[in-house]
Amino acid sequence: MNMNAKYKLSILVMATLLLSGCFGSSTKQQLQICDELDANDEWIEPAVNAQHKYGTPLALSLSLLELPLSKLEKKHVRPRMSDWDEYRIRSERWDALPSNPQDAVDFIGWFTQQSQKRNNLAWHQAGEHYLALRLGHGGYHRFDATKYPELSQQAKGIDARSKRWSKELAACKHQWQGESWFNKLKLW
Secondary structure (H helix, E strand, O other): OOHHHHHHHHHHHHHHHHHHHHHHHHHHHOOOHHHHHHHOHHHHHHHHHHHHHHOOOHHHHHHOOOOOOOOOOOOOOOOOHHHHHHHHHHHOOOOOOOOOHHHHHHHHHHHHHHHHHHHOOOOOOHHHHHHHHHHHHHHHHHOOOOOOHHHHHHHHHHHHHHHHHHHHHHHOHHHHOHHHHHHHOOOO
């Protein structure tokens, strides 16, 4: 093999490795909800409570939250201020904070129940619930996907994540149901 062929082969190998790293990393970095719940079990109890209280499926609640949190941002949910205020008034949880896992999940449960009533959204429409959360109930009705393609893409991502997490949660039910779940709670 001459020097020119070796050079081309090494470039080809490096490009292949680079591209495989770029395309392969997205699947490796996808958040696995069972692993996340195992590492951060403070999410389990509020999500199960929201399901019992509001009917919100676990996968929907969790997919609308900021998981995992970045080092800079400490809010688990980013509600519109008017929605957050309405939630605090109606729930009489005046000290509720978006940075508190229990408050954030309870808000998501309340809000998705409101979205179901006001916007006729089904529980499996996670992307639509995301749009209602981002835009408010009135803004959701006026939303034009052609004018905001990035927001539409984000909603599709939330929808896909909710569906994936729904399957994952069914596979790891033992982690969040029954005695094993109760024993994992951090009660102190």
